Amino acid sequence: xxxxxxxxxxxxxxxxxxxxxxxxxxxxxxxxxxxxxxxxxxxxxxxxxxxxxxxxxxxxxxxxxxxxxxxxxxxxxxxxxxxxxxxxxxxxxxxxxxxxxxxxxxxxxxxxxxxxxxxxxxxxxxxxxxxxxxxxxxxxxxxxxxxxxxxxxxxxxxxxx
Numbered sequence: 001x002x003x004x005x006x007x008x009x010x011x012x013x014x015x016x017x018x019x020x021x022x023x024x025x026x027x028x029x030x031x032x033x034x035x036x037x038x039x040x041x042x043x044x045x046x047x048x049x050x051x052x053x054x055x056x057x058x059x060x061x062x063x064x065x066x067x068x069x070x071x072x073x074x075x076x077x078x079x080x081x082x083x084x085x086x087x088x089x090x091x092x093x094x095x096x097x098x099x100x101x102x103x104x105x106x107x108x109x110x111x112x113x114x115x116x117x118x119x120x121x122x123x124x125x126x127x128x129x130x131x132x133x134x135x136x137x138x139x140x141x142x143x144x145x146x147x148x149x150x151x152x153x154x155x156x157x158x159x160x161x
Contacts, residue, residue: 088144
């Protein structure tokens with residue numbers, strides 16, 4: 001018995017061979033690869049989130065199927081740097097004129113409270129920063145205000161714009 005089912009023409013032989021043998025072979029390979037993929041976990045939905053921060057920090061999270069991932073990152077260096085800048089600013093308040101010291105001290109405390117929030121409000125930060133920039137009687141105070149401005153622009157993008 002041949003693959004041609006009674007026909008002697010080469011085209012019929014080829015067509016019948018492909019339908020009888022090759023199609024079954026390919027279907028079997030597809031089934032085997034599908035099962036292998038399921039065993040390897042390739043059939044699951046996977047989503048990946050990458051976040052690259054301003055200071056070179058990176059966070060990568062991956063969830064498969066219906067899983068959820070909660071990522072929170074606390075960067076202690078940023079808090080330490082902010083505390084240092086605010087402490088320097090507080091200590092330089094004493095070099096201002098006597099009648100400006102209380103207002104400057106209140107502005108520094110307001111900025112510290114505003115930046116302590118998880119999501120600082122831009123309007124409050126802008127207002128307090130404007131008040132801090134108005135105290136221009138001392139070079140040390142102005143330098144610390146500039147350092148605070150640089151810190152905010154670098155670590156809280158869009159907050160002062």
